[in-house]
Amino acid sequence: MLLQLNIQNFAIVRSLDIDWQQGMTTITGETGAGKSIAIDALGLCLGDRAITNVVRPNCKKAELAATFDVSKNPQVLHWLNQHDLHSDNECILRRVISAEGRSKAYINGSQVPLAQLKEVGQLLINIHGQHDHQLITKALEQRNILDQYANHDDLLENVKHYYNKYKELTKEYDLLLESKTQREAKQQLLQYQVNELNEFSVQQGEFETLEIEYKKQSNGQHILNESLQALQILSNDENYNIVDQLRKVEDQLTNLSLLDKTLQPLTEQINSSLIQVEDAASELTHYYERLELDPQNYQVIEERYSQIIQLAKKHQISPDKLYELHQQLNTELQQMTMDESRLTSVADEIEQTKITYQQAAEQLSTSRKSSANKLSQLISASMNELNMPHGKFAINVNYSSTEKISSSGTDNVEFLVSLNPGQALEAMNKVASGGELSRISLAMQVILSAKVITPTLIFDEVDVGISGPTASMVGKKLQQLSQSTQVICVTHLPQVASKGRQQLFVAKLTDGEHTETTVTELTENGRVQEIARLLAGDKITDNSLANAQELLAG
Structure with a gap:
């Protein structure tokens, strides 16, 4: 429940602290005194849009803070814990608005986005304004009122789920269909390219291997000649070769080291070099003996090597990237084939989802019709109590399987009313006056408030156009409601004001230069x-x- 409201430099309020009690609080005052000033301030604490003229003249900013006891409100406690904003059993909503219109929002001392004020505010207070009765003539509001009373959120969520799925699938189908012609042309080209590459079947790393073999084969005679010449120099020349010369040097140093031991390391070094040269000569001999010039093999290698280069040139890539291109094009072709298959699959999914949606919409419609009968009887009875003795109320729910689907089903919900004996039920806006609409609206609000419990209910001059015995009954209904819920009512009716447990009086004071609104508990x-x-x-x-x-x- 609402415990306290603090207002600083807001509109024509300089400073104001209001302590609220349980039960019913009525707010009265002279015309033009600003009886709704506290409601406006609360609205800003709950996330309403701020405008520049809310700040008191000659002040830099307005500050508004509302304190709630949430010890018995598990929904709010859960929400606060989820957002790391919990503070004992209180919830303090604060709003600071600069004269330039900039705004900051706080929950329990932590700055938050304005959207979070709105979220938590919906769990704390329900405000019914003096023009709400005009909304009940609108088809959308009528359906919302019925859904609030029915309290079938699970059915609504189910319909919304299949509606969103249907929209997503139809969007995907439209995109696939839109690109079908373009895709078919590209698919033909891709198929030709993949077939060509499949037929050639280049392997990963094949070009690099071919390039090595091609260079080797194309320079075969030169390699043979140079290898033979190197062998001659290393070990095969009878007149002069490196191996023989190193052996001579080794023999000489070995003899000298007998005379001078300091030459022994050098002798060992020469010996090591001799071994390495002999090993190299042996390896070169084996290499030379394995070398073969095979014209036929060379022709095969050259042809394959040239084909890869030509095919790579055709695709404007380097030859070593041909294998990767083949894999990429193959993947694209498979994806296109899958897209074609997906087009058929999505069409089937759309039809199935539409069927499931219709089933969910039918369940929702059945629930609406059942609740419509109950709500109609309750409102009719309440209309009789509110000085409309011949009043009858009915809710018409028309389900249509051919109606364009929406996230809230395919029902057309219409509120009908009859106010005189023998008068047929007709649309509310055709037969009800402003005062009658106000009473019907109040009846709905009281019934809905009892069904959908909110800790604090605020009625801002919803009794406009009501007087006499009717006003007395309105006061009793609000008083009855306040036994289970905190009710705050801005009113001009003595019959309603007298039913409050607490009564606040709003007055406007002026000294000719400055104007100020005050709120006093009577x-x-x-x-x-x-x-x-x-x-x-x-x-x-x-x-x-x-x-x-x-x-x-x-």
């Missing part, structure tokens, strides 16, 4: 005076005082 005697004023106007009489006392006693 004492018992103050309530008698204010109720008498509402009954009689500015001239309070003994009769009006007696009537006021009688209303408060009732």
Whole structure:
């Protein structure tokens, strides 16, 4: 429930602290005094859009803070914990608005996005404005009211789920269909390219291997000649070769090291070099003996090597990238084939999803029709109590399987009303006056509020156009509602104001230069005076005082 509202430099309020009680609180005051100022401030604490003229003239900023007791509100406690904003059993919503219109929002001292104020605010307060009765003539609002009463969120969510799935599938299908012609042309080219590469069947790393063999074969005679010449120099020349010369040097150093031991390391080094040269000569001999000039093999290698180069040139890539291109094109072709298959599959999925959607929409429609009958009876009974003795109310729910699907089903929901004996049920906006609509709206709000529990309900002059016995019944209904929920009601009716457990009086003070709104909690005697004023106007009489006392006693 709402515990406290603090307002600083807001509109024509300089500073204001309001402590709220359980049960029903009524707010009264003279016309133009700003009876709705507290409701406007609360609205900003709950995330309403701020405008520049909300800041009191000559002030830099307005500050608004609303404190709620959430100890018995598990939804809010869960939400606060989820967002790491928990603080004992209180929730403090704060809004700071600069004179330039910039705004900052806070929950329990932590700055938050404005959207979070709106989220948590919906779990704390439900505000019914003085023009809400005009909304109930709109088809969308009528369906929303029925859904609130039915409380079938799971059915609504189910319909919404299949609707979103249907939209996603149709979007995918349209994209696939749109690119079908372009895809078919590209697919033909891809198929030709892949077939050509499949037939050639280049292997990973094949070009690099071919390039090595091609260079070797094309330079075969030169390699033979140069290898033979190197062998001659190393070991095969009878007149002079490196191996023989190193052996001579080794023999000489070996003999000298007998005379001078310091030459022994050098002798060992020469010996090591001799071994390495002899090994190299042996390896070169084996290499030379294995060398073969095979014209036929060379022709095969040369042809394959040239084909790869030509095919790579055709695709404007380097030859060593041909294998990767083959894999890439093959993947693209497979994807296109899958897209064709997907087009058929998506079409089937769309039809199946539409069937499932219709089943979910039928279940929702059945629930709406059942709740519509119950709600119609309750509102009809409430209309009779609110001085519409011949009033009848009905909710018409028309399900259509051919209606364009939406996220809320395919029902057309229409509120019908009859106010006079023998009068046929007709659309509300055709037969109900503003005052009658206001009473019907209030009846709905009271019924819905009892069904969908919100810790605090605010009624901002919803009793406009109501008077006499009807006003008394409205007051009793609001008082009855306040037994389970905190009710705050801005009113001009003494019959409603008298039903409050707490009554606040709004006044506008001015010294000719400055204007200020004040809010005062009335004492018992103050309530008698204010109720008498509402009954009689500015001239309070003994009769009006007696009537006021009688209303408060009732």
